[in-house]
Amino acid sequence: MKRIPIEMPMVKGCEVTECTYNTNTACHAKAITVGANVHPDCGTFFSSTASHTKAIDRQAGVGACKMSDCNYNDDFECVAEEIMVGFRMDKPNCMTYTHRAM
Numbered sequence: 001m002k003r004i005p006i007e008m009p010m011v012k013g014c015e016v017t018e019c020t021y022n023t024n025t026a027c028h029a030k031a032i033t034v035g036a037n038v039h040p041d042c043g044t045f046f047s048s049t050a051s052h053t054k055a056i057d058r059q060a061g062v063g064a065c066k067m068s069d070c071n072y073n074d075d076f077e078c079v080a081e082e083i084m085v086g087f088r089m090d091k092p093n094c095m096t097y098t099h100r101a102m
Helices: none
Strands: 010-014 031-034 061-065 082-088 091-094
Touching: 010 061
Parallel strands: 010 082, 031 061
Antiparallel strands: 082 091
């Protein structure tokens, strides 16, 4: 397998304990995608009866951000130092999202 070294903001914490990638309030996906052009939802979230615990030493990064109106969005990539994921309107959202006035 080829590996691509890449710099990306880290997911500092995740309060969405129902997510398969969440173990001890930390996200262990390789990378998450934020947004659907309307809300800063965590597009990587899914719930399953099986937990994803093989890679608990890995901390997730933010691979892409579809929220063009976020202060931390530069060319659909997140440039925040780190982000937090939690619940907003009963959905897993990027809590670091801040609206940029156009």
